[in-house]
Amino acid sequence: MEIAPDTYSELTSSIAAEYESLSRQLKKFGRFALDNSDTLALETVTTVAEKADVQPSTIVRFAKAFGFDGFSDMQQVFRTRLVENNSSYRERIHSLQNDEGRDGVASVLDNFTHTGIESLEQLKLNTPVAKLNQAVEILKNARHVHLLGHRRASAVIHYLHYALSQLDISCMLADGASGMLQHQMNRVGPEDAVLAVSFTPYTPVVAEMVALQSEKGHKIVSITDSPLSPLASRSTVSFEIQDGRDQAFRTLVAPICLAQCLVVGIGQLLENEQTS
Structure with a gap:
């Protein structure tokens, strides 16, 4: 280069x-x-x-x-x-820390709160509007939305399943229940979209399914944590959220926030179509 x-x-x-x-x-x-x-x-x-x-x-x-x-x-x-990015979200986070140095579960709450705030700041600073708009359009226009995610990502896709259903968006869980993941993903058609979620160390079967759907030319929106994620390069739109990798238990605050943003964005487009 x-x-x-x-x-x-x-x-x-x-x-x-x-x-x-x-x-x-x-x-x-x-x-x-x-x-x-x-x-x-x-x-x-x-x-x-x-x-x-x-x-x-x-x-x-x-x-x-x-x-x-x-x-x-x-x-x-x-x-x-x-x-x-000199709004210095790190300084703001540190300013929230309790000088008294709370112990026990209160300290755990402090740590999770600070990590969550940092993740949300990263999400806000590093998410281009064009990506948001493109993802919302893909999901709104899809015949069916297939929600793919296992382990820690399960919380995100189950929320999306609930929220999109409230908008009468046809969506299907591809959670691999009863060993049916291959069958679930075989239902993805050319007019459908896949919304895949996976974080380090990345669930191998999720990465494999995303690669397969990409090879078929299907539209994929992914929520992951690095441009080097196996999901990122295979996706039509990829959101990479840094989520406090040095934490023993990583927060889901930012991924859930992004999921809510996508749902509300779809809802706004649907409402605009009805009133126009």
């Missing part, structure tokens, strides 16, 4: 496009870079290498693979992103 990306968005797209062709170590650092953009913006190459568990030379090779002269040149992209 000869020309270095100018923006974080361009760099993210480049990493996602080139990811499979990278060496194992470069893949490892690429995922770390996308999951820890603030670290790359603020820390030295030595500190970043320690946190990413790679050698500094790996970071330099990664930067050069994407057209940069070295780490410092690439770091400017991450710093620019941080400055542009």
